[in-house]
Amino acid sequence: MDTLLRVKNLCAAYAQGGQRVRAVDGVSLELRRGEVLGIAGESGCGKSTLAQVLALLARPPLWVEQGELWLDGAVYPLGQGIHLPRELRGRKVALLPQGALNALNPTARVREIALEVIRAHEPKTTPQEAYARARERLEQLGLPSRVLEAYPHQLSGGMRQRVVTVISTLLNPKVLVADEPTSALDVSSQKAVVRMLRKLLEQGVIEGVIFIAHDLPLLRSVADRIAIMYAGKVVELGPSEELVEAPRHPYTQALVGAVLVPEPYIRQKRVEGIEGTPPDLRSPPPGCRFAPRCKYAQPRCSELEPPRFGGEERFAACWLLEEVLA
């Protein structure tokens, strides 16, 4: 399969006032051309931080400490003081941010926002050209072009999110990093956004999506593969259905057990119900970071960090799997 984006041993930390929180710690991941890669995990496990880094938007106090980025055929080293070419941002990778519903400037019409986004990269674009491009894109996606004349507050929540998605992809980025794009929406609006992302992929407007969510059942229906994050690390990865149906890492098992309850109210309660809390990333525990909460933990789990057991297609970082999968 053709690789669109790959990061190797990515580390990123918040550093402020002598404190350092390494929120992404040694993450290696690959996004393939044409796929939706889901990333799931509890609140605070580093998903949004990873999204910022992958979208090339890390800013102090967030620092990319090390890693390597492979993007659409070119390799870039990552690290403090290394500046990536500006044109990558927005053009090769774009972010559909968390809370995008509020990301739109309330005093500008949608067409003015579209113009601003296009002009940030193509300063010579005339308003007419920008509006025509935005109109064409809306029509291509089956959305009414009259939204161009609207102010954000005049649109429903679901429509606003779809408009933000259109705007995030106006420059035809190869990779769209979508950070919880549907979490504030009702089920039918969620479906509409997901359908739209699939359409953008099918039409070749974008070539891959990294879809971040804490909602595993949703991810299962959206993503081709899912990576599970815990305390800054990827602990399991696999094809979506397989991962949700037969999770291998005890954390994924707990997460699946916690969320595969249909009622949102119970779902919420049960997520909170995984015993214990994630570690403080200012001083994470040695060995496996899930060990203090894991009912299967053995002494070595708290001493040695488990490697990935399995293959590239499907792996989990848990000592329990050593004999089964090594």
Ligand SMILES: Nc1ncnc2c1ncn2[C@@H]1O[C@H](COP(=O)(O)OP(=O)(O)OP(=O)(O)O)[C@@H](O)[C@H]1O
């Ligand atoms: N500006 C910041 N300064 C210091 N630490 C931060 C900052 N932003 C986030 N963190 C810490 O980084 C870690 C990862 O946070 P992040 O927001 O990436 O997690 P998340 O999985 O996206 O959570 P959520 O689902 O709640 O958004 C957490 O421990 C968080 O407290």
